[in-house]
Amino acid sequence: QKEVEQNSGPLSVPEGAIASLNCTYSDRVSQSFFWYRQYSGKSPELIMSIYSNGDKEDGRFTAQLNKASQYVSLLIRDSQPSDSATYLCAVKMRGYNKLIFGAGTRLAVHP
Amino acid sequence: EAQVTQNPRYLITVTGKKLTVTCSQNMNHEYMSWYRQDPGLGLRQIYYSMNVEVTDKGDVPEGYKVSRKEKRNFPLILESPSPNQTSLYFCASSSLRERYGNTGELFFGEGSRLTVL
Numbered sequence: 721q722k723e724v725e726q727n728s729g730p731l732s733v734p735e736g737a738i739a740s741l742n743c744t745y746s747d748r749v750s751q752s753f754f755w756y757r758q759y760s761g762k763s764p765e766l767i768m769s770i771y772s773n774g775d776k777e778d779g780r781f782t783a784q785l786n787k788a789s790q791y792v793s794l795l796i797r798d799s800q801p802s803d804s805a806t807y808l809c810a811v812k813m814r815g816y817n818k819l820i821f822g823a824g825t826r827l828a829v830h831p
Numbered sequence: 832e833a834q835v836t837q838n839p840r841y842l843i844t845v846t847g848k849k850l851t852v853t854c855s856q857n858m859n860h861e862y863m864s865w866y867r868q869d870p871g872l873g874l875r876q877i878y879y880s881m882n883v884e885v886t887d888k889g890d891v892p893e894g895y896k897v898s899r900k901e902k903r904n905f906p907l908i909l910e911s912p913s914p915n916q917t918s919l920y921f922c923a924s925s926s927l928r929e930r931y932g933n934t935g936e937l938f939f940g941e942g943s944r945l946t947v948l
Contacts (some may be wrong), residue, residue, distance in 0.1 A: 728871075735840055744892070752935045754935055754936070756937075761942070762942075763939035763940060763941050764921070764937075764939050765939070766936050766937065766938075769935065769936060784897040792855075808873070808874070810935065817862070817881060817887075818864070818876050818878060818879060818889060818890075819876075819935050819937065821866075821873045821874040822873055823871060823872060823873035824873060824892050
């Protein structure tokens with residue numbers, strides 16, 4: 721079983737809709753959770769981090785964490801074509817000095 | 832401007848010819864790491880460094896070497912490249928927080944696309 725799992729997509733949403741990206745992880749001692757965005761041919765860039773259960777909002781982005789269900793999600797409101805990218809979920813386990821990345825979900829926002 | 836700089840960005844080489852990919856950061860970060868990215872496999876960590884002269888293996892270290900003689904630089908060395916090392920390589924850095932180690936908030940370089948024939 722992969723440690724961090726994401727649906728590879730593509731997830732296709734119309735402009736203006738809410739895009740919902742999901743991620744599950746297998747290790748219960750996971751401590752910190754991150755969403756990175758990667759445009760085609762570019763490097764990943766951090767867009768959200770979340771450390772405790774609940775929701776964290778930043779502009780059009782909301783990260784949601786449920787440690788009991790080992791589930792983290794990213795909601796993008798009012799999706800724009802410029803949001804079209806691959807979104808990488810990453811998890812850091814307590815006591816480990818590395819991030820474990822999922823393979824990413826490709827999001828396509830069409831006008 | 833805060834940045835992580837990798838060189839070269841693109842390289843085609845042949846099996847067995849030693850090469851070095853350089854990485855330099857200007858943010859005074861203690862933590863630096865190398866990842867490779869392959870289709871369907873995501874980002875996998877090769878090596879990481881917590882500080883000068885402190886390095887450790889990641890998940891896929893075979894065939895690679897690193898060194899950390901200066902805080903800002905973390906070169907990746909392929910002593911005898913093979914075709915299975917054809918990949919997209921990223922260097923990343925992060926500050927350390929005393930309680931949790933590296934923050935997980937990584938700054939990535941632009942990537943180095945390596946092809947080994």
